[in-house]
Amino acid sequence: MRRLPVLATFALAGALSLTACTNAVSEGAGGASTGDATAAAAPSYDTSKIAKVDDIAAKLPADFDGTLTVGANLQYAPAEFFGGADGQTPTGYDVDLANALGQVLGAKVEIAHAEFASIIPGIGTQYDAGISSFSINPERVAEVDMISYISAGSTYSVQAGNPKGLDAADLCGTTMGVQTGTVQDEVVDQLSADCEAKGADPIEVLRYNSQADVTTNLVGGKIDVMYADSQVGQYAEVQTQGKVEQLGEVTDTAPQGIVVAKDDPELTAALQAAMQHLMDEGVWQDLLDTWGVSGALDTAELNPTV
Template structure:
């Protein structure tokens, strides 16, 4: 979801269908923590690297290790989170496992706060970052969205899904909020470093005197939800799949409701260092392979994200 004022709506029918599908997939699952502890995905099911169909496309160093370390904020259900047993589950881990089968390696998830993932990637802590991360020009070029200044080397993205941003409130207590302009004079909870925070900052600049938009930014989305649930803020914002999941599952569906339409539909991308073009291209080839063989579609349907399906992977498709 690129941080701009242009908005793209989604039909109510599609939105409700996605919510229903997410509910079915997530009814038995619980969200996990968002600290800096390690988390590990399911085994990818990959065989030896020499027998996987796309193994030869990987850098030899990755093939020798037999794994790709994935930085992720594992507290963003249903995209990535921990179930009751502490196992990393969700849309991203399922896609990662499917990619691992094509490449002959395991994709192992490591937990971190969202706003530190690209720093961890640049420092070599992770090989890639996969965490419902919007592909946009600022991230591609290493530009701070607040100052417009370059703060580091950018990253390349392997795009794999399209999603927008939503606002949600306590159920039956919308405070008259139907869209972003209605947030003036209100308090909004967001996850730090996300496009939701970028959009909120842009909206705050438009608010008239005496109707300040107060933004409370947290390390993870679970903290935002807790703040909203307690009445500390009037609304929260996150990516639509996450907002829809929270609406359907929190308090048995009694805590929250989505208000208005999702906006800023844009691609999710797997972030890869610009110094690792061969790894980037191998991931793109693997993504195209699972799109073609139908495994990608099955994963999206499992998590209620089929409305965001792409027909092919693109490198740096974000604006």
């Protein structure tokens, strides 16, 4: 959940070692395998079959030049990241969504990689829209318009089959892995303190610079449980080919939104209508199903109250 200025990346890239951390700075999707952990190739949704909807395309501004430039920080799998055979191709469910919106609007889509914190300031000048896991909050809505499209939260993950019989309601005494700089990293120490306050063993927290390292060490058994964003945790199951699974339900859910400039109401209306069309036609749900993640909303609400 991108509540912080920048969250680090996730994917299982290159060799997925069971014995040591990779300390990877940026990671693609897919790759080779080592030992018992196998990194699966990233999925992708075929947006080419989505037809243009003339009534929705007619909502675009009269001076629209035919190209929808979308700002994204391509370091946050499975939503948006560099992938493909060359490791440089914009990939992820947010990227697929941008292309799907382009199909409905009859527009070419250009994905522009940028630092996460720089995207909103560039909306309306450098970028027509921002689609990069932006959590909706009052501070952002005061600055830009936001169209809700997905709900994200936090999840715990364990080894497949939950061999240690862990209960999401009581993880005291476990070894828990988190990625530094994430929302989960902010709150895990409090979870441990809560355990101690009730007389239980504390949680042993292990922090890693990359989400790939967290997942690798869960598969390898160095940690008992992984604590991550819901889509990140669910995608770990896809990337490890079922070697990890979700424990319990998604918690602390909040909507994320497509970002558009407040002084561009026609583009906002066009994107909102296009997003609603994808929802109504079941395309959005199918797209997320392809990625193995949940959270699809069924109403593209403009600036929802959160």
